[in-house]
Amino acid sequence: MLPATAVALAVLAALLAWPVPALLARAHWPGRDPLVALVCWQAVGLAGGLSIIGALLVHGLAPWGHSLPEAWWSWVRDEPAGDPVRGDHWVTMTLAAVLAVELVGVLALSWWRTARARQRHRELLEVVVRPGPQPDARLLDHPAPVAFCIPGARPLLVLSSGMVAELDEGQLAAVVAHERAHLAEHHHLLLLPFVAWKAALPVLPAAERAYGSVRELVEMRADDVALGSLSGATPRRTLAEAIVAAAGGTGGVPSGALAVSGAGVRARVVRLLEPADPLPRKARWAALTGAVLLLLLPTALLLLPAL
Amino acid sequence: MASLGELERALMERLWAADGPVAATRLRDELADRGVALTTVHTVLTRLEHKGFVQHDDSRPRGFSARASRADHAAELMHEVLGQAADRHAVLARFVGSVNDEEARLLRELLAGGSTG
Numbered sequence: 002m003l004p005a006t007a008v009a010l011a012v013l014a015a016l017l018a019w020p021v022p023a024l025l026a027r028a029h030w031p032g033r034d035p036l037v038a039l040v041c042w043q044a045v046g047l048a049g050g051l052s053i054i055g056a057l058l059v060h061g062l063a064p065w066g067h068s069l070p071e072a073w074w075s076w077v078r079d080e081p082a083g084d085p086v087r088g089d090h091w092v093t094m095t096l097a098a099v100l101a102v103e104l105v106g107v108l109a110l111s112w113w114r115t116a117r118a119r120q121r122h123r124e125l126l127e128v129v130v131r132p133g134p135q136p137d138a139r140l141l142d143h144p145a146p147v148a149f150c151i152p153g154a155r156p157l158l159v160l161s162s163g164m165v166a167e168l169d170e171g172q173l174a175a176v177v178a179h180e181r182a183h184l185a186e187h188h189h190l191l192l193l194p195f196v197a198w199k200a201a202l203p204v205l206p207a208a209e210r211a212y213g214s215v216r217e218l219v220e221m222r223a224d225d226v227a228l229g230s231l232s233g234a235t236p237r238r239t240l241a242e243a244i245v246a247a248a249g250g251t252g253g254v255p256s257g258a259l260a261v262s263g264a265g266v267r268a269r270v271v272r273l274l275e276p277a278d279p280l281p282r283k284a285r286w287a288a289l290t291g292a293v294l295l296l297l298l299p300t301a302l303l304l305l306p307a308l
Numbered sequence: 309m310a311s312l313g314e315l316e317r318a319l320m321e322r323l324w325a326a327d328g329p330v331a332a333t334r335l336r337d338e339l340a341d342r343g344v345a346l347t348t349v350h351t352v353l354t355r356l357e358h359k360g361f362v363q364h365d366d367s368r369p370r371g372f373s374a375r376a377s378r379a380d381h382a383a384e385l386m387h388e389v390l391g392q393a394a395d396r397h398a399v400l401a402r403f404v405g406s407v408n409d410e411e412a413r414l415l416r417e418l419l420a421g422g423s424t425g
Binding site: 111114115118119122124125126127128129141142143145147148149150151152161176179180183184188189192193196216219220223241242243244245247248249250254255263266267269270271274 | 317320360385396403405414419
């Protein structure tokens with residue numbers, strides 16, 4: 002019997018499904034250190050999946066042994082269970098299998114779908130774009146001020162002619178540096194698990210919230226990296242000006258999900274103009290240690306003998 | 309040897325610049341400096357047709373033309389690439405989405421009142 006372990010994992014899963022993401026999304030410190038916050042979000046996502054599937058599995062396999070590896074091995078070899086197997090054991094085992102298959106399946110599916118859409122967009126854009134003002138940037142003739150990059154093996158960085166017309170040289174360099182940061186740090190990979198979570202569990206409001214937070218943090222992180230590569234006396238202001246010019250530009254293009262409230266854009270501009278102190282070293286390490294522990298806790302509960 | 313993408317762009321430039329439908333042989337002649345064979349021109353034209361950039365008429369020989377102006381294609385692409393579906397699945401990373409007029413005004417005020425730093 003492994004009831005205590007299953008209960009502990011279930012409690013952890015419940016915490017990670019609602020209160021923890023809610024607190025992390027509401028907290029102010031992630032804006033002060035987006036990179037550390039992104040690590041924490043990855044840990045929350047991973048530990049959440051591990052603990053919910055683990056809780057179901059541990060309960061389902063309880064009659065077969067005293068630790069999950071032992072019970073699993075005994076079950077795989079079709080050995081008779083040590084304790085009577087009830088209906089709820091079969092139900093939780095089935096649920097664990099369904100959830101695991103769904104999560105992995107949705108992850109693979111969204112990876113594949115996204116990769117296909119990227120390739121299609123890249124192929125279409127390549128016909129229309131022209132060489133841009135920067136060697137790695139392409140120019141698309143459109144009056145709206147837009148800049149974006151399509152990640153992948155052959156990344157594509159696109160600036161609209163409206164963007165080039167609207168911004169001065171320094172601001173344009175800031176935009177390109179921001180997009181380059183997305184590509185260099187593979188931010189699309191950090192978003193992928195949350196796209197999958199959101200698609201796999203649309204009833205979980207925390208999944209949507211987590212995706213929104215991670216998107217915002219990725220933008221802030223790209224802003225921070227861009228600042229490091231900018232010359233000029235006031236790089237923070239230059240980048241903020243570029244953001245405001247691009248956000249305020251009209252011209253009949255879809256506005257994008259982040260713009261629904263505009264709050265994400267405002268947060269970026271505010272932290273550029275009035276930067277908060279960076280997170281103290283101790284707080285940084287505390288957050289990172291917390292993220293590691295968050296991952297170790299369900300792993301340990303799954304592997305160690307039952308309580 | 310030019311890549312297919314490069315040839316696609318070169319052909320589209322010719323078609324966008326042309327007054328009316330253009331025969332494949334004329335396109336080959338115009339691209340003579342690249343040493344492109346007629347079959348290659350046809351391959352690239354077929355690819356461009358599949359992508360929705362090119363259409364042909366039924367005359368003999370077939371005349372090829374751009375399906376829309378460069379600006380129209382750019383506008384159409386903007387809509388597809390920046391559309392909701394792409395946004396939900398993080399197909400691309402956009403510098404910043406556009407906000408409504410009220411939000412834009414607030415942002416400009418923020419910038420005007422902000423300290424330089």
